Amino acid sequence: MAEFSTPTTEQQFAENFAQLKPVMNRTEALYESSRCLFCFDAPCIKACPSGIDIPQFIRQINSGNDTGAARTIYAANYFGNVCGKVCPTEVLCEGACVYNLQEVKPIEIGRLQSFATTKVIKSGEKLFGPGVANGKSVAVIGAGPAGISAACELRSLGYEVDVFEAKAQPSGLTIYGVAPYKITNEETLAEMAYLQSQFGYNVHFNSAISSRNELAKLEEKYGAIFLGIGLGKTNELGLPGENKINCTGAVEFISELRQHHHEVVVGRKVIVLGGGNTAMDAASESSRLGADHVILAYRRGKEEMGAYDFEYDLAKGVGVKGLFNVAPIEIMGNSCVSGVKFIRTATTDGKVHEIAGSEFIEPCDMVIKATGQAKQTEFLSLIPGLALDGKGRITANAHTGQTTNPQYFASGDAWNGGAEVVNATAEAKLTARGIHAYLSK
Structure with missing residues (x-):
């Protein structure tokens, strides 16, 4: 029910x-x-x-x-x-x-x-404004929390700032990836409009920077380039049947929900794969869209989930059920999802291992993968001399945000691997000052 x-x-x-x-x-x-x-x-x-x-x-x-x-x-x-x-x-x-x-x-x-x-x-009261123009300009790639925060701080320091955003609206995952019961589109966009009116940075929407030629033009025109690109699409699991109809990524599902609201259709029985905060959001959202049954399936125990306790409590409060110590091995169905084949697991010394012969099928008509986001390594490989760590994160100075290519600076999820909005804003403000120190030499 x-x-x-x-x-x-x-x-x-x-x-x-x-x-x-x-x-x-x-x-x-x-x-x-x-x-x-x-x-x-x-x-x-x-x-x-x-x-x-x-x-x-x-x-x-x-x-x-x-x-x-x-x-x-x-x-x-x-x-x-x-x-x-x-x-x-x-x-x-x-x-x-x-x-x-x-x-x-x-x-x-x-x-x-x-x-x-x-x-x-x-x-609309004016609280802040741009600093005295210093004749220098900075390009910001990405209009998410990191990019917009960097733009505000740089404008306050007197720089001309151009923000290049691939999508049609600003604020990144704040409008494309946060559950609608946390903040509305109208509230998010009102703050973005307020900030732009205060500081006067330029935003170029539907303007993806995706080629070496485009980056070269930015390098020639701007003194520094700020990377606030965040993360990419939901990670693939490499499971048989993963490309079936009604098997989708949580990031893509939430983005669609934020943009189209009640027009989004969910299955009658939804299985969400994952144990992080995004999984909790996707599960809760599925229930609020009218799904009869929502199951949160995680390969470890309940106490080992990465999600905050209050997020799990929120999901349980709207009828979401937990299925723990199970690992998906196949998405079942012909062209459409009909279930997930799982194998039971156990954790020994912190490592998950599968229990032979324990396979079972849990019927469903929709699967949402909340299995983390991919790093944007393909794009980052276009930047000469830019080093990444072993996890695909941008390597940058912790105090200035400067990368191994001195013209480029970074903050937010592309640097920290995925954290809260407040972390991105705090890092970006610090990095903007790092850009200021670099361009003031």
Whole structure:
């Protein structure tokens, strides 16, 4: 029995995918901000990868200075509104809140952050602007969290910035890969428009940089090039039957969902392969789209999953069932998916091994592979002298973001291998300063 009815209208979709962290009203924000203890040496600041002065902006909200609160947030994190909603605050700032030590509900830092930034975005109030022009220019490849954050910081330092984005909209996985119940398209695009109006960088959409000739033109025109390309498509598993109809990657599935909402159709019984946060999102989304049964299948035990506990709890809360210690060996069916053949596994000394003779078939009519994203090594091989590590990640200086080709700099998932939005924004800001030091010599 489905937990949700299949949405057929935009209104029904919005109801099924109701926001987990709805924006507070003024009364809620005043009450919640009044609970903050304004700790000296606050652990919440240390837990935030972008180092937002959290007690400061909460105090500003409590005193009625919402604009000042937004300025405090954006001074540290250009994706302040997005991060207030999509960050795993439960394990970062809110997870570090001292109230946890007293078994008291931690301050809702993420929602307070969204409250202040939403208000200033709607007002359009000017908080920042470009620095004095220095006559130099930088190209940014990719308009995701890393690319846009780098563009903002570089503009503040006086550089002309051109952002080249392969897709039709900015913000990368924030709009193409985050579950709709975490943030809406409208909220994401509103922040992107606000940032561009503040800093005045140029974005060229539907402008993929994919050839050596195109890179050479950028190298000739710009003093430095920032790589904010993120990761690629879902990894192939190499399983027989993987190309059958209704076997898709989680990244592709979520992207389609974010763009087409209730028009996306799921199977009646969906099996999601994987144990990370993306797998939890894909499973929860399938349930919210009206699937009768959703099974999360993982090759290790439940306690070994890479997903945050709260993400798994969220999936369970909408009816998702877990199937652990199983490894897929074949996608069954003729032209369309009819099931998955699994073999049971066991973990010994941290290593997974299959149990001979334990194969079984779990029927289903849709398979979603949440098995990680491929590195964009083919594109990166077009850049002379650019070194990658053994996992296909860009090798770059941890303090400046400069790669082994000194004209190129990098941040975000292409560098760190896949982390949170807040990590990408924090890294990109640091890297922008690295570019500034390089071009100021």
